[in-house]
Amino acid sequence: MNRLVIAALSAASACALLLVASPPAQAAAGEVVVFSTEFQRLDTYRNPDGCHKLPIAAHVLANLTSAEVVIYGDPLCLMPGIRVPAGFGSHVPPGTGSFSVS
Numbered sequence: 001m002n003r004l005v006i007a008a009l010s011a012a013s014a015c016a017l018l019l020v021a022s023p024p025a026q027a028a029a030g031e032v033v034v035f036s037t038e039f040q041r042l043d044t045y046r047n048p049d050g051c052h053k054l055p056i057a058a059h060v061l062a063n064l065t066s067a068e069v070v071i072y073g074d075p076l077c078l079m080p081g082i083r084v085p086a087g088f089g090s091h092v093p094p095g096t097g098s099f100s101v102s
Contacts, residue, residue, distance in 0.1 A: 028101040030065035034058050034092070051077035051100045058096065062089040065101060072098045 027049035034043040036057035043055055048065065053075045063069040063084045071090060072081040075097035083102070084090045 028065035028067035028069075028086075030086075032065060032069055032099065032101075033062040035060040035062075048099075048101050051098050053098050054092065054096055058092045060089060061092050061099065063087065068102045069099050070102050071096055072100070074098065 027047050029047060032045040032048050032052075034045075034054060036043065036055050036059055040055075040057070043058075045052055048069075051072075054061075054071075061069070061071060061084060063086055066086055068086060069084045070077070070081040071084065071092060073079045073093070073096055077098050077100045081099075082090060082093070
């Protein structure tokens, strides 16, 4: 029984560290543009603030904001992600779920 309690506390601590490690997102001037396929319009996020779920077919993200954008592997912006500096772009890894402005 003690091992079960210790395992549960360890898991809760790890989750708390992940939540604390992600700085709160702030609004950035500019746009984040996401390309999915040749048959779809570009998805444009003006002055993005907070966590945004990416389209399922997202392929390329262009950071046209004044701040760094972080691409996450989950839809809630919780996991460590790929940083994209202002004025740069990145291929979006398969299964990527969201982005935020850091």
